[in-house]
C-alpha cells in the first residue's frame with residue numbers, strides 16, 4: 227500500500243514511524259511518501275496562503291500550489307484522494323476496511339482556515355472527518371487513517387487478530403489479564419486458568435456483550451439496526 231501525504235508539516239509524520247508502523251515501512255509492506263506543499267510555492271518567500279475573498283479571519287491555502295504538489299505525484303491514475311476535514315463523513319472501522327483494499331491513497335492535509343474550494347472540487351474523491359471536533363490541521367487525522375488502515379495490510383500485525391477484535395464484530399473487547407495471578411489482592415478470573423477453550427471463548431463473548439452494553443449501548447443498537 228502506498229500513501230502519499232500532501233502537507234505543510236511533513237515532520238509531524240515522524241511520530242508515525244515507530245513501533246508497528248515503523249516495522250511495516252522497513253518490511254516495505256507500506257510506503258509513506260511525504261510531499262511538502264511549500265516546495266511548490268512560486269513565491270520568493272515560499273508563501274502558500276493568502277487572505278480569504280469576502281473577508282474574514284485567517285488565511286486560505288492557494289489552489290495552484292496544492293495542485294502543483296498533487297501533480298508531482300506519479301502514477302496517480304488509480305489513487306484515491308482523501309481530504310481530511312470536519313465536513314467529511316465520520317471515519318469508522320467499516321471505512322478502515324474499505325480503504326485497506328486500495329493500493330494507493332493520497333491524503334490532503336489542510337491548515338489555517340483550509341484550502342481553496344476549487345482545488346478540493348477538482349482533485350478530491352472523498353472527504354473524511356475523524357470526529358466532531360476542530361483541529362489545527364489535517365495531519366493528525368491523516369496519521370489516524372494511515373495507522374488504522376495499515377493494520378489491515380497482510381504482514382503488518384503478527385497475528386490474524388484483526389478479525390476478532392473490537393469493532394470488527396461491532397462490539398468492544400473482553401478484558402485481558404497477564405501475570406501476576408494476584409495483583410493488589412485481585413485475582414484473575416478462574417475460567418482463564420481452566421484450559422477449557424470452549425468455556426474461555428463463551429466467557430469472553432459474555433464479557434464482550436456486558437461491557438458493550440455498559441460502556442457503549444449505542445453500538446448494540448447499531449448491531450440491531452444492521453440485522454433488521
Ligand code: 4HQ
Pocket residue numbers: 310311312335336337338339340341354355356357358359360361362363364367
Ligand atoms: N481539521 N477530521 C481544519 C479537522 C479535521 C477533523 C482538518 C481542522 C482540516 C483545515 N480533519 N483543517 N476533525 O478538524 O479531519
